[in-house]
Amino acid sequence: MSVPASAGPDGGLEWTNASVRAFAAGDDPLEKVVSTSRQVMAAAADNGLKGPPFDPFALAEMLGLALRARADVADARVTADTVGVRSTPHAPLSGFVPAGVPLVVEYNPTRPHGRMRYNVAHEVAHAFFPDVAEAARHRTGGGALPQYGGDDSWQLELLCNVAAAEFLMPAQAVAGISDVDPDIDFIMAQRQRFDVSTEALLRRLASATTRPLAVLAASRLADRADSAFRIEYVVPSAAFSPDAHRGEQVDADSVLGACAAVGQTARGSLMIGGTALRVQAVGVPPYPGRVLPRVLVIAEPAEAPVTSSAGLRYVSGDVAWPSASVPVVIGHVTNSTARAWGRRGVAAALSRRFPHAATAYYYWAVADAANLRPGMVHFTQASPDPPVWVASMVAQIGYGQGTPDRIAYTALAQALTTVGDWALEHEAEVHLPRIGAGQGGGRWDLIEAEIDEALVRRNLTVVIYTPSSAWRPA
Numbered sequence: 001m002s003v004p005a006s007a008g009p010d011g012g013l014e015w016t017n018a019s020v021r022a023f024a025a026g027d028d029p030l031e032k033v034v035s036t037s038r039q040v041m042a043a044a045a046d047n048g049l050k051g052p053p054f055d056p057f058a059l060a061e062m063l064g065l066a067l068r069a070r071a072d073v074a075d076a077r078v079t080a081d082t083v084g085v086r087s088t089p090h091a092p093l094s095g096f097v098p099a100g101v102p103l104v105v106e107y108n109p110t111r112p113h114g115r116m117r118y119n120v121a122h123e124v125a126h127a128f129f130p131d132v133a134e135a136a137r138h139r140t141g142g143g144a145l146p147q148y149g150g151d152d153s154w155q156l157e158l159l160c161n162v163a164a165a166e167f168l169m170p171a172q173a174v175a176g177i178s179d180v181d182p183d184i185d186f187i188m189a190q191r192q193r194f195d196v197s198t199e200a201l202l203r204r205l206a207s208a209t210t211r212p213l214a215v216l217a218a219s220r221l222a223d224r225a226d227s228a229f230r231i232e233y234v235v236p237s238a239a240f241s242p243d244a245h246r247g248e249q250v251d252a253d254s255v256l257g258a259c260a261a262v263g264q265t266a267r268g269s270l271m272i273g274g275t276a277l278r279v280q281a282v283g284v285p286p287y288p289g290r291v292l293p294r295v296l297v298i299a300e301p302a303e304a305p306v307t308s309s310a311g312l313r314y315v316s317g318d319v320a321w322p323s324a325s326v327p328v329v330i331g332h333v334t335n336s337t338a339r340a341w342g343r344r345g346v347a348a349a350l351s352r353r354f355p356h357a358a359t360a361y362y363y364w365a366v367a368d369a370a371n372l373r374p375g376m377v378h379f380t381q382a383s384p385d386p387p388v389w390v391a392s393m394v395a396q397i398g399y400g401q402g403t404p405d406r407i408a409y410t411a412l413a414q415a416l417t418t419v420g421d422w423a424l425e426h427e428a429e430v431h432l433p434r435i436g437a438g439q440g441g442g443r444w445d446l447i448e449a450e451i452d453e454a455l456v457r458r459n460l461t462v463v464i465y466t467p468s469s470a471w472r473p474a
Contacts, residue, residue, distance in 0.1 A: 015029050015155055016152045016155065017152040017153065017155040017156050018131070019129045019131050019132075019156050020129075020155050020156055020159060022129065022130050022131055023128060023129045023130065023159075029155075029159055030159070030162065033125070033128070033159045033162050033163050034162060034163075034166060036096070036128055036163070037125070037162070037163040037166035037167060038166060038170070038171070039096075040059075040063070040093060040096055040167075041054075041166065041167065041170055043062075043092070043093050043096075044058075044059055044062055044093060047062055047092045047093070049062065051173070052168075052169075052173055052193050052194045052195070052441075053117075053168070053193065053194055053195035053196075054167060054168055054170070054173075054194075056117055056118075056120040056121040056124060056164075056167055056168065057120060059121070059124060059167060060105055060120065060124050061091065062091055062092055062093045063091055063093045063094060063096060063097055063124065063127060064091030064093070064094035064097060064102075064103075065078070065091075065097070065103050065104065065105050065124065065127055066081050066083075066102065066103070066104040066105070067104070067105055067107070067120075068083075068104050068105070068106045068107075069106075069107060069108075069109040070106045070107070070108065071108055071109065071110055072108075073106050073107065073108045074108065075107070075108055075111060075115070075119045076105060076106065076107040076108065076116075076119035076120055076122065076123045077105075077106050077123060078103055078104070078105050078106075078123040078124075078126045078127060078132060079103070079104060079106065079133075079135075080099075080101050080102070080103060080104075080133045081101070081102040081103055081104035083104070096127075096128065097127045097128070098128070098129075098130040099127065099130070099132050099133045100133070101133050103127055103132065103133065105120055105123045105124060107119055107120050107123070112197070112285070113195070114195060114196050114197040114200065115197060117168065117195060117196065118164055118168065118196060118197065118200050121163070121164035121167040121168050122157075122160045122161060122163075122164040123160075124163075124164075124167065125159070125160040125162075125163030125164055125167070126156075126160055128163070129156070162207075164200075165200065165203070165204045165207070168194060168195075168196050168200065169194055169196060169200070169201065169204045171208060173194070174194075174201075174204060174205065174208050175208075175443055175445065176437060176442065176443030176444040176445050176446065176447075177190055177205065177444060177445075178205055178208040178209045178210075178211075179209055179210055179211060179445060180307070180308070180444055180445045180448060181306055181307055181308050181314075182205070182211075182213065182280060182298050182300070183280070183314065183466055184265045184267070184280035184281070184282050184298060185265055185316060185466045185467065185468055186434060186437075186444070186466045187201065187202070187205070187298075188263065188265065188282065189434075189438065189466075189467070190437075193438075193441075197284070198282060198284050198296060199217070199284060199296060202215045202235075202296050202298065203215055203235050205298075206235040206236065206237050207235070207237070209237050209238075209239075210237070210238065210239060211237060211239060211240075211300070211304075211307075212237065212239040212240030212300060212301055212304055213237050213239075213240055213298055213299060213300045213304075214234055214235060214236040214237060214240055214241065214242050214244075214298075214299050215234070215235040215296065215297065215298060215299070216231055216233070216234050216235075216242075216244060216296070216297040216299055217231070217232040217233050217294065217295075217296055217297075218230060218231050218232060218250060218256055218294065218295050218296075218297065219232060219286075219287065219294045219295070220252075220290075220292055221249070223286075223290045223291055223292055224292070225252070225257070225260065225292065226252050227252055228249045228250060228251055228252050229249065229250040229251075229252070229254070229256050229257075229295065230247060230248070230249055230250075231244055231245065231246055231247065231248045231249075231250065231272075232246060232294075233246055234246070240300070240301060242272060242273065242275050242277060242299055242301075243272070243273030243274060243275050244272045244273050244275075244299075245273070248272065248273070250270065250272070254268070254270055255267065255268030255269070255270060255279055255281055256270075256281055256295045256297065258281070259281050259282060259283035259293060259295045260283065260292065260293070261283055261293065262283050262284060262285055262286075262293050263282065263283060264282070264283045264293075265280065265281065265282045265283075265468070266280070266281045266282075267279070267280050267281075268281075269302060270297075270299065272299075275301070276301070276302035276303075277299040277300065277301065277302060278299070278300045278301070278302050278304065279297050279298065279299045279300075280297070280298045281295050281296065281297045281298075282295070282296055283295055284296055308448065309448075309452045309456045311452070311455075311456035311457075311459075311460075311461070311462060312448070312451065312452070312456060312462050312463075312464055313461070313462070313463045313464070314463075314464045314466065315463060315464070315465055315466070316465075316466055316467070316468050317465050317466075317467070317468070318349055318465065318467060319332075319346060319349070319350075319431055319432065319433045319465035320346070320349040320350050320352070320353040320354070321353065322388065322429075322431045322463070323463075324386070324429055324431070324463075325386055326386055326427075326428070326429055327386055327387040327388070327389075327426055327427060327428035327429070328386070328387070328388050328389070328428055328429050328430075328431050329379075329388075329389045329390075329391050329419060329422060329423050329426070329428045329429070329430050329431070330350070330382070330388065330389070330390050330391065330431050330432075331390075331391040331393055331415075331416070331419050331430060331431070331432045331435065332346050332347060332350060332390070332391070332392060332393065332432070332433060332435060333393050333394075333395045333396050333407070333412070333435045333436050333440055334347070334361070334392045334393065334394050334395075334396065335394070335396035335397065335398055335399045335406070336372050336373070336374055336394055336396065336397055336398065337372070337397075337398045337399060338365075338399060339362055339365035339366050339372070340358070340361070340362045340365070341358045341361060341362075341392070342399070342439070344439070345433075345438055345439065346433045346438075350390060353382075354380075354382035354383070354388075354390060356380075356382075357380040357382045357390045360378075360380045361378050361380065361390075361392050364378045365378075371394075372394055373394065374394055374395060374397065374408045374410075374411030374414075375394065375395070375408075375410070375411040375414035375415055375418075376393075376394045376415070377391055377392065377393050377394070377415050377418045377419060377422075378391070378392040378394075379391050379392075379422060380392075387426070387428070389422070389426070389428070391415075391418075391419045391422065393411075393412065393415035393416070393418075393419065393435070394411065394415065395407060395408050395411040395412035395415050395435075395436065395440075396408065396436065396439070396440045399439065406439070406440045406441050406442075407436035407437075407440035407441065407442030407447070409442070409446060409447075409450065412435070412436060412442075412447065412450055413450045413453070413454060416450055416451060416453075416454035416455060417454045419454075419455070420454050420455045420458050420460060423455070423460050424458065424460065429460070429461040429462070429463060430455055430460055430461070430462045430463070431462075431463045431465065432451070432462065432463070432464055432465070433464070433465050433466075433467075434447075434464065434465075434466060435447060451464075
């Protein structure tokens with residue numbers, strides 16, 4: 001995020017907070033908190049922590065921190081544990097906690113789920129600081145924004161926010177969405193994988209990407225549909241900082257006004273501070289006592305290039321209902337363990353649309369165990385006019401949550417090549433969902449590269465479907 005206050009003599013940030021300086025011990029505080037957080041997550045993975053989603057409660061116990069639910073705590077805090085009840089008597093990561101006394105993270109269990117998880121992760125980060133036991137640590141009201149704080153405590157909160165993002169959304173886990181053309185509906189689906197708020201994920205996206213984009217938060221001046229919006233904050237990426245400022249107003253009839261419900265998305269253009277922006281917006285929960293949502297915006301320069309292959313066409317919709325009047329092959333990923341299509345997501349949609357295709361796959365899978373080898377493909381004609389085939393690509397190893405990268409990239413490349421051969425033979429287009437990037441846990445940037453190699457470079461028409469965001473807690 002942008003931290004314009006306390007500039008040092010070289011123009012950089014001058015770190016004045018005593019806790020921050022003690023933690024950094026002469027190093028750059030931001031670099032050290034990122035390095036420490038990543039070391040902690042690597043050690044936690046070695047001790048069985050899986051994700052996404054990553055469990056901050058389990059991480060706290062690995063560090064030897066007690067956990068206590070308290071409805072009288074505003075959000076969360078970490079303090080010396082005077083009760084003395086330790087949730088983890090033999091904590092494998094206790095060496096990361098320098099405090100000489102037991103610590104407890106107290107959290108409010110009535111907060112929204114994503115917020116509660118972030119609060120706990122934030123307080124876990126406080127345990128890295130050597131003076132953490134000297135006073136209870138609470139999050140500042142400004143959420144680590146310097147203009148809201150009366151002192152330099154926002155610097156400490158900033159570092160803990162950075163660490164919390166590393167715990168819940170590690171760099172490797174968000175790599176698949178951070179440097180590809182942003183799609184707000186796809187990002188909303190990924191948010192469910194990480195089990196974090198939309199706000200947390202978008203802020204993380206802005207900090208992780210190398211693309212020229214920024215994230216803006218805005219709310220209506222009044223709780224009316226015809227009210228103008230006011231910008232609350234701007235989080236620029238390293239490559240782009242728009243000329244937009246806190247308090248600046250945006251018209252009610254702009255693209256922001258189209259986000260009238262939580263989870264509703266909209267795309268369009270916006271002019272802020274004399275800069276033309278290409279924007280994607282989503283409604284998020286309103287402030288207490290209000291009905292209309294706040295709005296978060298991914299903003300890019302209007303002239304920013306689209307980096308996806310020119311042969312890929314992205315649409316918003318359901319791949320089970322392909323929008324084409326020519327022969328189509330619908331490809332989707334299946335796993336090497338289950339003999340039937342899944343009951344969620346794309347597989348469920350295809351089963352409802354083409355039940356006989358789902359049955360045909362089942363009989364093929366049970367006929368010979370070798371059919372479920374990674375890289376195999378089963379074709380079924382699902383509709384005669386115009387011809388539609390469903391290609392089930394065995395490219396996921398097992399199923400279930402908690403293990404990243406179930407997608408087998410080599411198997412996916414082999415299967416996509418087979419689909420490409422079929423499409424060329426039948427003069428068909430290839431229509432795909434975001435294969436492998438959902439339950440498969442794969443990185444979309446790598447998957448997109450495989451699609452380009454196996455299909456687009458062979459002059460096939462390829463259409464990628466992203467489901468529109470339905471209402472969901474954001």
